[in-house]
Amino acid sequence: MSNLRPRKNVDNGKAVESTESDYIDTDDGILEKRKVNLSETIASGSKRTPAVLEKFVQSLPEKGKVWVVRGISAIIMFSLLGLVIYGGPLTMLITIMVVQVKAFSEIINIGYAVYRAHGLPWFRSLSWYFLITSDYFFYGEFLIDSFGVALSRTDFLQFLVTYHKLISLTLYLVGFVWFVLSLVKRYYLRQFALFFWTHITLLIVVSIAHAFIQNLFEGIIWFIVPILMVCCNDLMAYVFGKLYGKTPLIQLSPKKTWEGFIGAGISTIIFGMIISHIFCNYKYFVCPVQYDEAEDRMTLECQPGEMFVPKEYNLPQFLSNISKLFGFGDSIVLYPFVLHSFFLSVFSSVIGPFGGFFASGFKRAFKIKDFGDAIPGHGGIMDRLDCMLLMALFVNVYFKTFLNHDTVQKMFHQIHNLNAEQQLQLYRMLQESLQNKHLL
Amino acid sequence: MSNLRPRKNVDNGKAVESTESDYIDTDDGILEKRKVNLSETIASGSKRTPAVLEKFVQSLPEKGKVWVVRGISAIIMFSLLGLVIYGGPLTMLITIMVVQVKAFSEIINIGYAVYRAHGLPWFRSLSWYFLITSDYFFYGEFLIDSFGVALSRTDFLQFLVTYHKLISLTLYLVGFVWFVLSLVKRYYLRQFALFFWTHITLLIVVSIAHAFIQNLFEGIIWFIVPILMVCCNDLMAYVFGKLYGKTPLIQLSPKKTWEGFIGAGISTIIFGMIISHIFCNYKYFVCPVQYDEAEDRMTLECQPGEMFVPKEYNLPQFLSNISKLFGFGDSIVLYPFVLHSFFLSVFSSVIGPFGGFFASGFKRAFKIKDFGDAIPGHGGIMDRLDCMLLMALFVNVYFKTFLNHDTVQKMFHQIHNLNAEQQLQLYRMLQESLQNKHLL
Numbered sequence: 007m008s009n010l011r012p013r014k015n016v017d018n019g020k021a022v023e024s025t026e027s028d029y030i031d032t033d034d035g036i037l038e039k040r041k042v043n044l045s046e047t048i049a050s051g052s053k054r055t056p057a058v059l060e061k062f063v064q065s066l067p068e069k070g071k072v073w074v075v076r077g078i079s080a081i082i083m084f085s086l087l088g089l090v091i092y093g094g095p096l097t098m099l100i101t102i103m104v105v106q107v108k109a110f111s112e113i114i115n116i117g118y119a120v121y122r123a124h125g126l127p128w129f130r131s132l133s134w135y136f137l138i139t140s141d142y143f144f145y146g147e148f149l150i151d152s153f154g155v156a157l158s159r160t161d162f163l164q165f166l167v168t169y170h171k172l173i174s175l176t177l178y179l180v181g182f183v184w185f186v187l188s189l190v191k192r193y194y195l196r197q198f199a200l201f202f203w204t205h206i207t208l209l210i211v212v213s214i215a216h217a218f219i220q221n222l223f224e225g226i227i228w229f230i231v232p233i234l235m236v237c238c239n240d241l242m243a244y245v246f247g248k249l250y251g252k253t254p255l256i257q258l259s260p261k262k263t264w265e266g267f268i269g270a271g272i273s274t275i276i277f278g279m280i281i282s283h284i285f286c287n288y289k290y291f292v293c294p295v296q297y298d299e300a301e302d303r304m305t306l307e308c309q310p311g312e313m314f315v316p317k318e319y320n321l322p323q324f325l326s327n328i329s330k331l332f333g334f335g336d337s338i339v340l341y342p343f344v345l346h347s348f349f350l351s352v353f354s355s356v357i358g359p360f361g362g363f364f365a366s367g368f369k370r371a372f373k374i375k376d377f378g379d380a381i382p383g384h385g386g387i388m389d390r391l392d393c394m395l396l397m398a399l400f401v402n403v404y405f406k407t408f409l410n411h412d413t414v415q416k417m418f419h420q421i422h423n424l425n426a427e428q429q430l431q432l433y434r435m436l437q438e439s440l441q442n443k444h445l446l
Numbered sequence: 447m448s449n450l451r452p453r454k455n456v457d458n459g460k461a462v463e464s465t466e467s468d469y470i471d472t473d474d475g476i477l478e479k480r481k482v483n484l485s486e487t488i489a490s491g492s493k494r495t496p497a498v499l500e501k502f503v504q505s506l507p508e509k510g511k512v513w514v515v516r517g518i519s520a521i522i523m524f525s526l527l528g529l530v531i532y533g534g535p536l537t538m539l540i541t542i543m544v545v546q547v548k549a550f551s552e553i554i555n556i557g558y559a560v561y562r563a564h565g566l567p568w569f570r571s572l573s574w575y576f577l578i579t580s581d582y583f584f585y586g587e588f589l590i591d592s593f594g595v596a597l598s599r600t601d602f603l604q605f606l607v608t609y610h611k612l613i614s615l616t617l618y619l620v621g622f623v624w625f626v627l628s629l630v631k632r633y634y635l636r637q638f639a640l641f642f643w644t645h646i647t648l649l650i651v652v653s654i655a656h657a658f659i660q661n662l663f664e665g666i667i668w669f670i671v672p673i674l675m676v677c678c679n680d681l682m683a684y685v686f687g688k689l690y691g692k693t694p695l696i697q698l699s700p701k702k703t704w705e706g707f708i709g710a711g712i713s714t715i716i717f718g719m720i721i722s723h724i725f726c727n728y729k730y731f732v733c734p735v736q737y738d739e740a741e742d743r744m745t746l747e748c749q750p751g752e753m754f755v756p757k758e759y760n761l762p763q764f765l766s767n768i769s770k771l772f773g774f775g776d777s778i779v780l781y782p783f784v785l786h787s788f789f790l791s792v793f794s795s796v797i798g799p800f801g802g803f804f805a806s807g808f809k810r811a812f813k814i815k816d817f818g819d820a821i822p823g824h825g826g827i828m829d830r831l832d833c834m835l836l837m838a839l840f841v842n843v844y845f846k847t848f849l850n851h852d853t854v855q856k857m858f859h860q861i862h863n864l865n866a867e868q869q870l871q872l873y874r875m876l877q878e879s880l881q882n883k884h885l886l
Contacts, residue, residue: 172847175839179797182836186803189698194811202646209645258629357619363626371634396622399615407612414868417861418875426885428854433880435858436873445866446873 059382076383083381083390091230095295095304098222098229103141105387106215110137110207112378112386117203120372121196128188129197133204135181140212143174148216150423151416152223153297167423210395217398224405226306227291231282231347232401235354236393238277243270243359258363258370271355278351279344286314286341296415313342313409346408353400358393365392499822516823523821523830531670535735535744538662538669543581545827546655550577550647552818552826557643560812561636568628569637573644575621580652583614588656590863591856592663596737607863650835657838664845666746667731671722671787672841675794676833678717683710683799698803698810711795718791719784726754726781736855753782753849786848793840798833805832 059078063071090101114133123129150167166173189197222229243262246269253264285291293308316339321329326336365388369375378386421429440446499518503511530541554573563569589597590607597603606613629637662669683702686709693704725731733748756779761769766776805828809815818826861869880886 169847171843175843179800179836179840182804183797183800186698186800186807187696189807191697191810194807198808198811202642205649206642206645209649256627257631258626357623360619360623360626364622367626367629367634368638370631371638396619400619403611403615407609414864414872414875417857417864417872418879421857421872421876422879424854424857426883429876429880430885432854432857432861433873433876433886435854436861436869436876439858439862440869440873443866445870 072383079381079383087230087233091226095222095226095306098226099219102215102218102222105391106141106211107137108378108380108387109391110211112380112388113207113211114204116372116374116377117200117207121199121203123196123200126193126197126200127190128184129200132181132185132188133200133207135184136178136204136208137212139174139177139181140208142177143170144212144216145219146170146174148219148223151419153419214391214395214398217402221398221401221405223295225292225294227282227285227343228401228405230291231278231285232350232354232397233394234281235274235278235351236358236397239270239274239355239358240362240393241270242273242277243267246270246273256363259366262359262363267355267359271352274355275348275351278347278354282344282347283341286343292343311409313346315342316340317342319345346404350397350401350404354393354397357400358397361395361397362393364395365389512823519821519823527670527673531666535662535666535746538666539659542655542658542662545831546581546651547577548818548820548827549831550651552820552828553647553651554644556812556814556817557640557647561639561643563636563640566633566637566640567630568624569640572621572625572628573640573647575624576618576644576648577652579614579617579621580648582617583610584652584656585659586610586614588659588663591859593737593859654831654835654838657842661838661841661845663735665732665734667722667725667783668841668845670731671718671725672790672794672837673834674721675714675718675791676798676837679710679714679795679798680802680833681710682713683707686710686713696803699806702799702803707795707799711792714795715788715791718787718794722784722787723781726783732783751849753786755782756780757782759785786844790837790841790844794833794837797840798837801835801837802833804835805829 059075063074066074090097110133117123118129146166147170150170185197185201218229221232243266245266247261247263247266250265250269251263254260255262255264255267289308289310290306292310292314293306295304295306296308297303298305318337318339320326320337329336329338365377369377376385377388380387381390384390421432424432437446499515503514506514530537550573557563558569586606587610590610597607625637625641658669661672683706685706687701687703687706690705690709691703694700695702695704695707729748729750730746732750732754733746735744735746736748737743738745738747758777758779760766760777769776769778805817809817816825817828820827821830824830861872864872877886
């Protein structure tokens with residue numbers, strides 16, 4: 007313990023006295039001191055109220071005020087969601103992009119605050135540049151997979167399609183070289199920390215946005231049902247927790263209880279099946295987004311896949327007995343999607359909340375209350391998205407595994423990107439293989 | 447500056463006096479103090495000599511000793527590389543896996559040292575678990591793309607193929623939930639830091655290993671030529687720097703000079719073309735690795751692609767004039783691959799070194815000399831791999847863009863994974879499209 011003395015910080019041979027706020031420490035106890043700083047730097051939304059709303063709620067008691075603000079925000083969010091859904095796939099796509107940019111900026115700003123990046127050369131430009139290159143790559147891949155045939159109609163777009171991977175890598179490498187050239191001895195550690203911070207943020211934000219977009223283009227139902235499930239689960243966990251909550255669930259979030267967890271799970275499963283059943287009735291929700299070459303626009307018209315056509319299921323014995331007691335038959339007519347939605351809602355109730363626990367652990371680690379202040383009464387965009395993270399990935403993998411109805415369409419786009427000779431070669435291989443299996 | 451006093455670290459209400467070595471700071475000056483600690487924790491290989499080698503060089507002067515050790519290590523490495531190449535694709539595949547594990551452990555160990563992870567629950571198991579899940583996902587995808595048809599022969603493998611993405615996501619989520627459950631209040635910040643550190647390491651190590659394996663399976667030449675180019679560039683930069691070096695190249699690595707950079711670039715281009723020409727003569731090097739169903743083993747037999755068949759090129763005017771002066775014709779016969787190798791060697795000389803600069807910036811940021819001590823006289827595995835990082839990615843994207851000769855093969859594997867009805871549908875779509883283009 008001999009080194010318990012004010013430290014001197016040697017910088018270019020000149021001793022600079024350092025203050026405690028000069029460090030970010032890995033030890034939680036030490037960060038205690040920084041709490042104030044970070045909370046001041048990062049706007050915290052759950053406490054902030056816009057002037058017009060403030061006026062509206064000023065006569066209410068403090069506790070009620072928070073809930074009214076939170077409720078109004080929630081209503082506005084749902085209305086916006088409704089409008090966006092009504093606006094069609096392109097509106098939804100743009101909304102996902104905007105939300106992604108906001109979420110990226112929230113996480114990156116925490117990084118700036120943690121590493122006090124103000125003096126670092128190029129730090130802001132670099133982060134945003136990397137976001138642009140990642141988006142260019144991922145959305146490009148997505149567009150090529152989904153609309154390759156349409157894209158190949160003009161020479162310029164054909165060029166972008168053919169060299170997409172190389173252009174993306176070049177863009178990324180420009181950023182990489184730029185970062186290396188921007189390194190300044192004094193800031194090495196912080197620059198590397200922010201470089202890695204940016205990449206982790208990209209990994210989270212871009213992959214989630216990408217998953218959402220893919221889900222959306224498989225059919226709006228794959229986009230909206232998971233979102234509503236997560237909202238329902240969030241809300242019901244709170245309601246059941248308030249009403250019956252006794253047994254703490256996890257050390258990380260002391261307010262969460264087993265009663266809330268289980269109640270929310272059951273509610274989400276029932277709610278999920280009901281909304282799935284409703285949405286299954288509309289082509290607008292169940293058809294994949296496709297590009298109509300004749301009309302040169304995106305369409306949501308299709309012959310609904312078998313998952314969205316009602317089907318008769320025989321009930322298992324014990325359910326059939328109950329059903330007969332009430333005078334019903336021993337079978338039930340359902341959209342197959344409703345059964346699939348059961349697995350989605352189980353996931354959103356059991357694993358989904360871990361996205362939230364992860365985010366709250368993250369916030370506790372950096373001693374911040376919220377990710378930002380975009381939504382009065384709720385916090386930042388990321389505070390609302392935390393449970394959606396794992397959900398979007400799961401839905402994406404789920405339909406890729408079980409129900410990828412337009413795989414054929416996608417492969418056709420890929421084949422279309424080959425040259426004539428390769429297309430012919432593939433055609434002959436396929437012909438031979440189908441003949442061997444006596445399918446032709 | 448009022449808070450320049452010994453700090454108290456509040457832990458469970460009990461004040462704990464903290465020493466400087468308790469922190470990792472973002473400020474380089476502060477880290478100065480940690481230098482000793484980190485250097486002690488992380489084995490540094492460039493100074494370490496195994497006993498048998500030490501005995502051999504003990505009579506030499508200190509300076510010479512280092513170079514003899516370094517040279518002997520280099521010879522051993524090249525011999526091993528030769529043996530591995532001789533051993534065939536499977537030996538190479540296993541070697542890449544082993545090197546990947548070692549590189550992962552080097553970077554992860556630095557993380558452990560930086561965040562003094564000793565008290566953290568499950569930190570080691572979690573890192574390795576995430577490596578296993580990432581490898582499972584990426585190698586699985588690779589195997590399915592390359593050998594899907596062969597894999598679908600047994601039911602169990604077919605199951606693994608069909609549910610590959612879902613199994614991988616489940617494995618990852620198990621790790622994610624495990625991490626969240628392992629969070630302990632006292633260590634939040636360090637646990638998250640190590641979680642992100644692990645993910646960045648995975649991003650680097652797994653993607654590079656994956657790129658190398660893909661390159662290798664396109665033909666050994668895509669694997670070995672880039673490696674030799676990078677080695678040549680490293681070596682010649684040193685030689686030219688020693689002989690003619692005057693003008694410093696980059697602040698980050700004070701020993702690097704423009705003279706070394708340019709000399710190495712020219713040497714690498716010439717060397718690259720020569721070795722490319724030599725390797726082009728052997729099917730063993732130019733044929734993609736394929737699975738021979740009849741013999742149930744990997745083969746390197748093929749009709750070499752057009753890139754590996756000599757072709758006559760007309761020289762441009764000024765070169766043709768020079769050529770005539772020496773009594774040669776105005777055309778030249780070359781393997782087209784040799785021309786492609788020109789771009790690869792330019793990349794390895796101009797952009798490749800930035801991988802090295804990045805790694806040395808990283809080492810400086812954490813005040814460590816080497817990544818490890820695996821190779822006497824050289825440091826860790828990562829110290830030798832640093833310039834290979836960008837190179838492997840570039841080669842991968844390069845042949846995907848310009849020369850993906852077995853795209854057809856890969857697509858056929860993908861189509862083979864569809865069900866019979868989808869295969870027929872795709873067949874008909876392709877037939878119609880080819881008929882419309884009058885290709886059938």
